[in-house]
Every structure is written in C-alpha cells, then in structure tokens.
Amino acid sequence: MKVLAAMSGGVDSAVAAARAVEAGHDVVGVHLALSRMPGTLRTGSRGCCTIEDSRDAWRACDILGIPYYVWDFSERFKEDVVDDFVAEYAAGRTPNPCMRCNERIKFAALLEKALALGFDAVCTGHYAKVITDADGNPELHRAADWAKDQSYVLGVLTHEQLKHSMFPLAETPSKAEVRAEAERRGLSVANKPDSHDICFIPDGDTRGWLEERIDMTEGDIVDSSGEKIGTHPGANAFTVGQRKGLKLGRPADDGKPRFVLEIRPKENKVVVGPEKLLNIDQMRGIKISWAGLPIPEIEARTQFDCMVQVRAHGDPVAARGWMEDVASDEADGGVREELVVRLNEPMRGVAPGQSMVIYQGTRVLGQATIDSARSLEWDPAAVS
The missing domain is CATH 2.30.30.280 (Adenine nucleotide alpha hydrolases-like domains)
Structure with missing residues (x-):
C-alpha cells in the first residue's frame, strides 16, 4: 500500500512511519509548513510544525530511508485554523484549534492532496485505532493506552477519511515504549519533549494575542x-x-x-x-459529524446511551443523547440539526465553542461544536 506519513517532527510520528515501513508499505514522509513566519509559531517543547521540527522530521526520514517533502499549507492553516480561532472568540465561544487543525488541515487538506497523488492512506502518530466492522465499514476507537488516547481530537474524522487513515500506535501500551523503540531505531527524537499549547501564539499569552485582533x-x-x-x-x-x-x-x-x-x-x-x-446538565451541539456510519438511533431520531467528553484529556461522563430539528435563527428561517446531550451527572467548565465527542464504549460515534451549555437550575432567558 502507498502511504503518506505525516511527520510532525516528534517521536510519535517518527515511530508510526517506521512501523509503516516495517509493515512493507511504500512510505513517503511529508512535513506540513503551517507558517511563512517561523517566529509566529511556538518552538522547542511547546510547539509543533516549526523549522526545528521540520529538520527533526527530515532526520527521521533519512534514518528510515524514505523520501521526504515539505508541503506549504500556511495559507490554508491561517484561514481554517487561525482566522477561525479569532472569529470564534469574537462570537463569544471557546474554540479548540487542534480539533480544527486535524479536521481541516491534517486530514481534509492533506488527505485530499494525498489521494490526488495516488496514495492509499495517510499515516500519523496519533494514539487511536480504526476497527473495521463485519460489513467492512471503519469505526474510530480509543487507543490501548487511555492515558495517551487521542481519539477525542480525531472525533472530527468522517467515514470516508477513516477509510484512508492509519494509526500504527493504536495498540502501543505506553509512550515510554514508543520512546524506547525510537531509541532502538536510532531516531534522534527519542527523548524530544511533547508539544503542547497553541502553536500559533508564540508567548502563550492567549488573552493578549486576542486583544490585538478583536x-x-x-x-x-x-x-x-x-x-x-x-x-x-x-x-x-x-x-x-x-x-x-x-x-x-x-x-x-x-x-x-x-x-x-x-x-x-x-x-x-x-x-x-x-x-x-457552572454545573452543566445539558448541552446542544451544532456542526455535527459522525466518525464512521451513524448508529441507527441517529437516523431514527430516538434516544441513545453514550459517554460525552469535552476536553482532550477530560473524563467522559455518562449521558443520554438524541437529535432534534430546531428552527434556525438565520435569515432564511430554515431548520438545523442539533445534537442534544443530557448528562447523568453535572459537568464543570463547559463553554460554547468547545467540542463534545460522543462515545459508546471505546467507539467514537461523532462530535459536535457546543452551541449552548446550561444548568437546568437556571434559564438564560431570565437575562434580558
């Protein structure tokens, strides 16, 4: 199989690419350049997709003996991730830029280009797994290591995208094992710290950065x-x-x-x-997508049991979910679909703009952007 390995410059993507090579696939490595001004992205252990990360990705591909390319996605990244981040905050919502990057850049844009060039799949270092059901349909599931599980940020992937997604780290029991494997393979990123925080805010001052733009x-x-x-x-x-x-x-x-x-x-x-x-009992979601084929209850508009998670490393909470058609407040006066989730126990710190990802067991059913989150003890309509 012809595989495009997305190389972030970190240890996870390097080991994932190595496993794809070892499995006998025809692998090509690609690093995504997301900014034409490297100083606008975080560096060192706090960033991703910087110049230094590009060099680390190149060294890994050299060790693995696979071709290496850098693709410039900076314009798309600015429009689909950075500008969206600003627009969401301007609208009073709290967005998750990593979700948007996975949705619109690392899979939508990257996979689209990969398929156009004749690749069969995109391989990444995410900790999640794709399982094929009896009818050959892909399902997204949590990784073996729940502590490193990244299925939450992949909840935006669609049925078609899952068909062409490869996650070689799915069954890896721990990050320590990945680092040890990288060391054995001679990869210089074996002990490179994980990236975190928002990559396009260099000093980490989100409030100050937003005040310059809103x-x-x-x-x-x-x-x-x-x-x-x-x-x-x-x-x-x-x-x-x-x-x-x-x-x-x-x-x-x-x-x-x-x-x-x-x-x-x-x-x-x-x-x-x-x-x-602040104890939220109910959430309503818009911009809904299903990770694989929707479960029958979605089409039937009936309630279903689920678990809901609103942060990448947050604890899932038991809930009941259902779909509703709601009159839109848009000028055309149409109807929009909303995913309603009623929590079995309250959840703290939920804000509109966050992503709620819905699970049944280890399977990711889908996700939605939270449009409203409220305590049933308070009616926001009381505020005129």
Whole structure:
C-alpha cells in the first residue's frame, strides 16, 4: 500500500512511519509548513510544525530511508485554523484549534492532496485505532493506552477519511515504549519533549494575542437575573468559569464569589452568577459529524446511551443523547440539526465553542461544536 506519513517532527510520528515501513508499505514522509513566519509559531517543547521540527522530521526520514517533502499549507492553516480561532472568540465561544487543525488541515487538506497523488492512506502518530466492522465499514476507537488516547481530537474524522487513515500506535501500551523503540531505531527524537499549547501564539499569552485582533468595547456585567452589577473592558476578554478579574462594584447577597456563566458578544454583556450554576446538565451541539456510519438511533431520531467528553484529556461522563430539528435563527428561517446531550451527572467548565465527542464504549460515534451549555437550575432567558 502507498502511504503518506505525516511527520510532525516528534517521536510519535517518527515511530508510526517506521512501523509503516516495517509493515512493507511504500512510505513517503511529508512535513506540513503551517507558517511563512517561523517566529509566529511556538518552538522547542511547546510547539509543533516549526523549522526545528521540520529538520527533526527530515532526520527521521533519512534514518528510515524514505523520501521526504515539505508541503506549504500556511495559507490554508491561517484561514481554517487561525482566522477561525479569532472569529470564534469574537462570537463569544471557546474554540479548540487542534480539533480544527486535524479536521481541516491534517486530514481534509492533506488527505485530499494525498489521494490526488495516488496514495492509499495517510499515516500519523496519533494514539487511536480504526476497527473495521463485519460489513467492512471503519469505526474510530480509543487507543490501548487511555492515558495517551487521542481519539477525542480525531472525533472530527468522517467515514470516508477513516477509510484512508492509519494509526500504527493504536495498540502501543505506553509512550515510554514508543520512546524506547525510537531509541532502538536510532531516531534522534527519542527523548524530544511533547508539544503542547497553541502553536500559533508564540508567548502563550492567549488573552493578549486576542486583544490585538478583536475590538474590545466596554459593556455591562449582569447577574443571572439580568441586573447590572458592573462593567467590563470587553466581553471577549472573559471565559466561562472565570472568577478573578471581574472587578464587581458590590458583593453577592450571600457574600460568595461570582463566576462568568455566559458571554453575549452581540449584546456586549458578561453574565455572572453563583458557582453552582457552572454545573452543566445539558448541552446542544451544532456542526455535527459522525466518525464512521451513524448508529441507527441517529437516523431514527430516538434516544441513545453514550459517554460525552469535552476536553482532550477530560473524563467522559455518562449521558443520554438524541437529535432534534430546531428552527434556525438565520435569515432564511430554515431548520438545523442539533445534537442534544443530557448528562447523568453535572459537568464543570463547559463553554460554547468547545467540542463534545460522543462515545459508546471505546467507539467514537461523532462530535459536535457546543452551541449552548446550561444548568437546568437556571434559564438564560431570565437575562434580558
């Protein structure tokens, strides 16, 4: 099989490519250049896809004896990931840029080009597995090592993309084993630290970076009943769950701290309230995609048991899910599909814009972008 190995410059992608070569595939390595100004991406252990990562990827391919190329996806990355990140924050949502990068760059754009060039599959160093069912349809499942499992950030992959996805690290029991294997193979990235944080914010100051790109206008801070209790320098500077920096003019009646419950950019309001209202009971998701074929309950519009996860390394929570057709607030007055998830127990720290990934057992059913998340003890309509 002709395989394109996506080489990030890290140890996982290097070992994944090595295993694909060892399995007898015809492998070509490619590194994605995501910025034409390397200084705008994080470097060292905190970044990915930088110049130094490109060199590490080249060295790995040289050791493996496979061709190596660098593909410039910087324009697509800016439009589909960076600009989307800014737009989502401007709309009062909290996006996950790694999800968008996997969805639109590392699989949509990369796989599209790979297939056009005659490759059969794209190989990456993600910790997840693809299992084929009795009818030959691919399913996305958690990796053997749940501590390193990355199925959450791959929840955006579609049925067709899964058909051409290869994850050689799926059954690896630990990251330590991957590093030891890299050492045995003579790969210089064996002990390279993992990348983390947002790669396109060099100093890690997300708030400061956003303030340079989003107009901030003073507005009202209101409580959960809609009463004005303070002012803010710009609604987009706040995040759901935030407690510090509110600078409210008066304490709550019970003397307890108040937290950001909701951000309303159209009204330029920040809604605050007691901590208990951060316990989310229900979420509604839009921009839904299914990882493989949808389960029968989706087509039948019936409820189903599931587990829902809202962070890459968050704990999944038991829930009931169902699909609903909801009147759209768009100008055409149409109808949109929403995925509704009712949690069996409350979840903290959920904000619109995050991705909720739905599981049954180890299988990823699909994902949706959270459009609203609320405590059933509070009706946001109370804030006028």
